[in-house]
Amino acid sequence: ADQPTFYDLVGGEPTFRKLVARFYEGLADDPLLRPLYPEEDLGPAEERLRLFLMQYWGGPNTYSASRGHPRLRMRHAPFRVGPAERDAWLRHMRDAVDSLDLPADQHQTLWEYLERAAYFMVNTMDDA
């Protein structure tokens, strides 16, 4: 049989569902980040992030089947992502990762990836 993926090890879809739901709960009330999201209903954006992360960690490729190649830096180009937006995004994501109560090695693997990805997404160094 195939080796279990990181997706399997952390508990599969329910874990990513919980992670992203918690993240969007924080985002919904964030005065800096909420205005960046074009849609009133955050549900579809929540689903896109959940499916992307599931795919990234070895789960089903549903994200690319519906959205194509991720090209995340390009997809974020229309939005202002400066250091303040990055830090706010990471604050909500840290809270969400902590809520999973993963074993320390899995927590670290997931967090280090998200932190690196958020730094990579910054597209302006201007202060707001």
Ligand code: HEM
């Ligand atoms: C989409 C903001 C970092 C993954 C979006 C959208 C916004 C946004 C405004 C459009 C909402 C939508 O989907 O309609 C930000 C900000 C970040 C950040 C302010 C701060 C650094 C990240 C990171 C990842 C990520 C680190 C991945 C690990 C995604 C994905 C989408 C998305 C997968 C949907 C792309 C698509 O298929 O259209 N983000 N993002 N974002 N973001 Fe971010």
